[in-house]
Amino acid sequence: MSTSKEKVIDSAQELFHLKGFQNTSIDTILEHTGVTKSNLYYHFKSKEELGLLIxxxxxxxxxxxxxxxxxxxxxxxxxxxxxxxxxxxxxxxxxxxxxxxxxxxxxxxxxxxxxxxxxxxxxxxxxxxxxxxxxxxxxxxxxxxxxxxxxxxxxxxxxxxxxxxxxxxxxxxxxxxxxxxxxxxxxxxxxxx
Amino acid sequence: MSTSKEKVIDSAQELFHLKGFQNTSIDTILEHTGVTKSNLYYHFKSKEELGLLIxxxxxxxxxxxxxxxxxxxxxxxxxxxxxxxxxxxxxxxxxxxxxxxxxxxxxxxxxxxxxxxxxxxxxxxxxxxxxxxxxxxxxxxxxxxxxxxxxxxxxxxxxxxxxxxxxxxxxxxxxxxxxxxxxxxxxxxxxxx
DNA sequence: CTATTAGGACTGACCGGTTAGTCCTAATAA
DNA sequence: TTATTAGGACTAACCGGTCAGTCCTAATAG
The missing domain is CATH 1.10.357.10 (Tetracycline Repressor, domain 2)
Structure with a gap:
């Protein structure tokens, strides 16, 4: 079983490629992973940081x-x-x-x-x-x-x-x-x- | 003196090129032209139509x-x-x-x-x-x-x-x-x- | 053996602000 | 009289981000 963090990274990587960085909302990533917003922001301090990491x-x-x-x-x-x-x-x-x-x-x-x-x-x-x-x-x-x-x-x-x-x-x-x-x-x- | 319609087209053309289509908001175009929102939507039925026209x-x-x-x-x-x-x-x-x-x-x-x-x-x-x-x-x-x-x-x-x-x-x-x-x-x- | 502490993972409610677009009334210009 | 412009109130959805607080586990102290 993958962790929330891994799920977010994998899903965001795919979505950023498919729809672009700015055009992918945090909420969309949340929907695709089932992860909560607070959990996402526990692992990444901002959308920019997530983007840079990916x-x-x-x-x-x-x-x-x-x-x-x-x-x-x-x-x-x-x-x-x-x-x-x-x-x-x-x-x-x-x-x-x-x-x-x-x-x-x-x-x-x-x-x-x-x-x-x-x-x-x-x-x-x-x-x-x-x-x-x-x-x-x-x-x-x-x-x-x-x-x-x-x-x-x-x-x-x-x-x-x-x-x-x-x-x-x-x-x-x-x-x-x-x-x-x-x-x-x-x-x-x-x-x- | 140029009309509202012309002002919107010129300004939107510049902004779309500089910041991208999706990343340019209608409100930003309004600010740059001094045109009112109702007037913009009087001339263009949607942002998409404006983009296609430009x-x-x-x-x-x-x-x-x-x-x-x-x-x-x-x-x-x-x-x-x-x-x-x-x-x-x-x-x-x-x-x-x-x-x-x-x-x-x-x-x-x-x-x-x-x-x-x-x-x-x-x-x-x-x-x-x-x-x-x-x-x-x-x-x-x-x-x-x-x-x-x-x-x-x-x-x-x-x-x-x-x-x-x-x-x-x-x-x-x-x-x-x-x-x-x-x-x-x-x-x-x-x-x- | 038990009480305390620390820390990582996680939650749900909530925030202020922005988005494109609508609706209505009234003034003005050709 | 008809096309244009102004003004503003409004909507519903969406945006990135914050908050106080919970849950669980593992280490440590008495």
Whole structure:
């Protein structure tokens, strides 16, 4: 049996992703968990704290599931690693019925202008994310899989921007095509001649 | 002197872009305009109607200011047209102090999962936007400025996804670099060998 | 063995404030 | 006379958050 605290965290994580942080009320979380409001505020001092905590949880989960298992899996070639990563992301969103979007992109867009804590943490994570991709690209350039006339940094910045935008398109068009087709275009463009 | 209706539209347009649609209350619009609530509801039957109307206004304004003047300006070469477009978009966000983000991307992310009217209109506009870019790319390929081994459709889809993602990064990192640097990378990648 | 204390988990009632939207009357302007 | 504007009272639902106090368990003191 999970504790109230765990139930709140799990439910809030899901709701924040599905409906956004601001658009998810404390009362909705309460309804979904059966936990009382006073109990929730016993465990978390504010909605902001809960949101920040869930952001941390998402980040470590993403680093484990998406970075370690694909982009940083050095037993595979850089090109195949990137392909696997794209495949995994696409499958993730297909499984979510093209709704929800990227939890990080959503939060960044929603909170950057109104809450510095969220913005700074997200900014830091995006930088980390970009460096993970950059290492993969750098190795791919060294192995002559990727073209060498553009810096690995520039390419990785492009990849992460495109990824976030493509997920936004997936959500708006309710189709994974922008992601699956876009990633293929990226792969072709960065391939060495 | 502008009418109440015009004042509401102008003010709401600005506020929706700055703070988001849901996060802008009717009362805030009232404060900013000096218009009374009964008057606002005399002109608009709901907040949704007001939002949809402002979306239409934004769309036609964007088509006029960004499409006609740069991407569709056939007196310039396709490559230069695309460069000018990027320059204009970057300047736009720099002028906004890297805040706000893209009005269409913001709305798409905020509303796609909860309001079909907004989602469908936005989806349609993104498609139109993509076709405008596609025509420019197509001509650039014909003129041998852009590489011909990837379809103009695929490239234009990539460009629009990347653009939206880059603007998200601009907002999160509070810097135009993701946009200015990313657009240069795109230009290099699609240039013919 | 028993009385006391400490602390974590939890409760239900309640708070002030905000939300979009309604309704009605009356004044004013084209 | 018809479209617009003003003013204000009102509603029902919702918002994040607080409060005093209860329940249970485990450690400690006499």
């Amino acid at each position: 952001l941390e949880k998402r980040i470590s989960e993403y680093e484990r599931r998406f970075f370690s298992e694909t982009l940083e899996n050095t037993s595979i070639s850089p090109e195949q690693r990137l392909k696997n990563y794209y495949k995994k992301v696409t499958a993730y969103h297909k499984n979510l019925d093209c709704r929800n979007g990227c939890p990080f992109g959503n939060l960044a867009l929603e909170m950057s202008d109104i809450n510095e804590k969220f913005r700074l943490r997200l900014s830091e994570f995006f930088n980390h994310w970009q460096r993970i991709i950059e290492l993969c690209i750098k190795e791919g350039i060294k192995q002559k899989q990727f073209r060498s006339d553009i810096s690995s940094k520039a390419i990785s910045q492009l990849i992460i921007s495109h990824l976030e935008g493509a997920i936004l398109m997936v959500k708006t068009h309710r189709s994974t095509i922008p992601l699956s087709s876009g990633s293929k275009t990226i792969m072709k463009l960065i391939k060495s001649a | 979306l239409e206004k934004r769309i036609s304004e964007y088509e006029r200011r960004f499409f006609s003047e740069t991407l569709e300006n056939t007196s310039i070469s396709p490559e230069q047209r695309l460069k000018n477009y990027y320059k204009k978009v970057t300047a736009y966000h720099k002028n906004l102090d890297c805040r706000n983000g893209c009005p269409f991307g913001n709305l798409a992310l905020e509303m796609s999962d909860i309001n079909e009217k907004f989602r469908l209109r936005l989806s349609e506009f993104f498609n139109h936007w993509q076709r405008i870019i596609e025509l420019c790319i197509k001509e650039g390929i014909k003129q041998k400025q852009f590489r011909s081994d990837i379809s103009s459709k695929a490239i234009s889809q990539l460009i629009i996804s990347h653009l939206e993602g880059a603007i998200l990064m601009v907002k999160t990192h509070r810097s135009t670099i993701p946009l200015s640097s990313g657009s240069k990378t795109i230009m290099k990648l699609i240039k013919s060998a």
